[in-house]
Structure formats: structure tokens, C-alpha cells
Amino acid sequence: MRIAIIGAGMAGLSCGQRLAEGGHEVELFDKGRAAGGRMSTRRMEAQGETLRFDHGAQYFTARDPGFTEQVRHWADLGIVGRWPSAGPEAWVGTPAMNAPLRHMAEALDPAFSVRIESISKQSGGWQLHGDGAPTKNYDAVVIALPAEQAAPMLAPHDQSMARIADTTEADPCWTVMAAFAQPLDFTPNTLRDQGPIGWAARNNSKPGRESQECWVIQAEPEWSRNHLEDDAATIESALLGHLEQAIETSLPPRVASSAHRWRYARSGSAGKDYMWDKANAIGVCGDWLIAPRVESAWVSGRMLAEAVLEVN
Structure with missing residues (x-):
């Protein structure tokens, strides 16, 4: 089959990888500029140096x-490594969090900067609509987006799936990325609660990172929700101030x-692994179906692909 996958985060790439292995023609689309999703890496230029933040x-x-x-396979390739600062089981991508996704995307060649707004089904199959969407038909479509974005896309075609997505809400998070002229006078590499x-980490303590002192500060969900519409400069000042209070020394x-x-x-x-409507050839995968973990996204995409392969 020719299958369209909307979303090139971990779930979409995992699903696409397995479907391609099974012999299907897979095309992925993502509104971002590169593979990443919630595993994105942000770049900033400062003093002639490129700084990277796992934000x-x-x-x-x-x-x-x-x-x-x-x-283990990624580790053999050198694109993931252990990060003891976050615990004995913690892994990170190297040299950036999105390294495994970039590796997966190489074989699948997703179309980036393509915003799919809606889908429709005609006699010839599924069609995608949006800025940069192709005009061809697809035998099946997979939606690998956050629940809030999946729900309206599903609503015209499968009310049951749309209802599940609509009632599965995500927490917001304001994140501040900051590079400093010298190391913070704070020995631990992470700070929680x-x-x-909710979380702050010395990004340069991860394997394969640059030496510049870089921190990622993530607000806890309720604070983020209460300040969701504040401007970025206000958030930046507030969270850096809270970091200074937490480490009890000047930044x-x-x-x-x-x-x-x-x-x-x-x-x-x-509370599901994936969703697949065989009759209409439409499926859904993502971490929000299982749990908010990178592993859950990979498992969901893989399990959906196996369900498609089982009947095709």
C-alpha cells in the first residue's frame, strides 16, 4: 500500500520504519523543519559558536x-549514550536529543515544512490537504500527532477515535534555554521540583555536548498553564529568577x-496502544495513547505498523 503518515516525531518514524520494512510505500509529512517532535534540539548562535539545547x-x-x-542498536551506532545525572537508566541522543530521529528519518526522507490541515477520503483513496500537501491518493493514512491536533483531523472520519483524542489532554510547559559565560556555582547537573x-539541567553534562555552560529550565505544568499566554521575555526573566533562588547563588x-x-x-x-480502523484504513499512534514517555511513542508506532502488516 501507499501510506501517508502525518507527523515525523518518534511515533510516526517508528511506524514508518516498520511499514517500510514490511514492503509498503511510506510517505511522512511534518510541519517542522526537521525530525524531532518533543525530542527537538534548539540551536542558538553566540560569540561565533553554535549552542545546542535539548529543550x-x-x-x-x-x-x-x-x-x-x-x-542498543542506536548505542552501537554512537547516536545515543548514557546520562547518569538523570539516573542509571537514562539515555540521551548524541550529540543532541534528536539524533535517533534524524537517523530514522534518513531512510524515510520525510517532507518537512508541510502543514497538513485535514484529510478526506474519495473513491481513489485518502487525500491530504494543507500547505505543501501532495495531490496524490493514499491507500491508508496514519495520524501521529499530539491528541489535541489529532482530534479535529479525525472527527469527520471516525467519531470514536476523535472522542478518545479529544478527552486525552496534555500538560503545557514553558522552557527557558540559557548559556552562561562561566559555570554555575552548583554541583548537581539536574534540579527537580x-x-x-519542574526540571532544570546542565545540558552540557550530557555526552557529546559542547563545553559551553548551557542550562534548560522547564516550568512545572500548573505554573506553565497559568502563564501560558505570557510573553517569552517575561517567562525568561521569571524562570531564571526562580533558578537563582533554587541554587541560592547569583547566576x-x-x-x-x-x-x-x-x-x-x-x-x-x-489507555490504549494504538488505534486502527481497518475498514477505512486510518490509524493513530503516539505516546498519548500509552504514557508520556519516548519509549511509549516508539512502541505505539511499532504496534500500529504490526497491526497494518498483519492484515496486508
């Missing part, structure tokens, strides 16, 4: 046997900083 998922673990095998700060001069708002940062859990 989404900070690390991942591997417990599912299939995902554990996949992570300190007032408005060094900044060389670069930025704030990013994740509206759908930490997914909910619908």
Missing part, C-alpha cells in the same frame, strides 16, 4: 524488549537565552 524531552528509558533492542521549576552573565512554549509538552494517557 523538549530531556532523556528516555528503555524497558520494552523491542525498544531496548532498538536502543523546586517551586515553579553568571548570560551569553544567550531564549524561551519556548510547548502547548502539548507532556501527553496524557488514553
